[in-house]
Amino acid sequence: MSKSSLLLTPTEQVACCSPLLKQPLGADEASRITPLLKALADPVRLRLLSLVASYADQEACVCDLNDAFDLSQPTISHHLKVLHEVGLLDRSKRGVWVYYRVRSEALADLSTLLGGVTA
Helix, strand or coil: CCHHHCCCCHHHHHCCCCCCCCCCCCHHHHHHHHHHHHHHHCHHHHHHHHHHHHCHHHEEEHHHHHHHCCCCHHHHHHHHHHHHHCCCEEEEEECCEEEEEECHHHHHHHHHHCCCCCC
16 A cells, blocks of 8 residues: 555544654644644543443443433534544444544554654
8 A cells, every 4th residue: 555545543543743841833733733633522432432431441332422411422422423534433333333442552652743752
């Protein structure tokens, strides 16, 4: 596969950027990072990411997340899909249920971008 046809999620693209504290972002870098920050800017998605991360093994069934919100299951699934598409969550289907797992490397990349220390 040629590099020109390789598609990266916004989170994977963040890993290619220098930390904000080292040098200013260029216009292209800022455009690539924007979808990730937009996904995290929604309070429901931020809470969902936190909930999934707090479950054992940083994995939760979509059925376990519904009770934490006064939202319909399709709305919760939509928010989880957004987090998955930007690369913050992985998902796997087991029977009729979908399980979401935090991509710890994605959180580390975001931390690096913001100038944090990664473990």
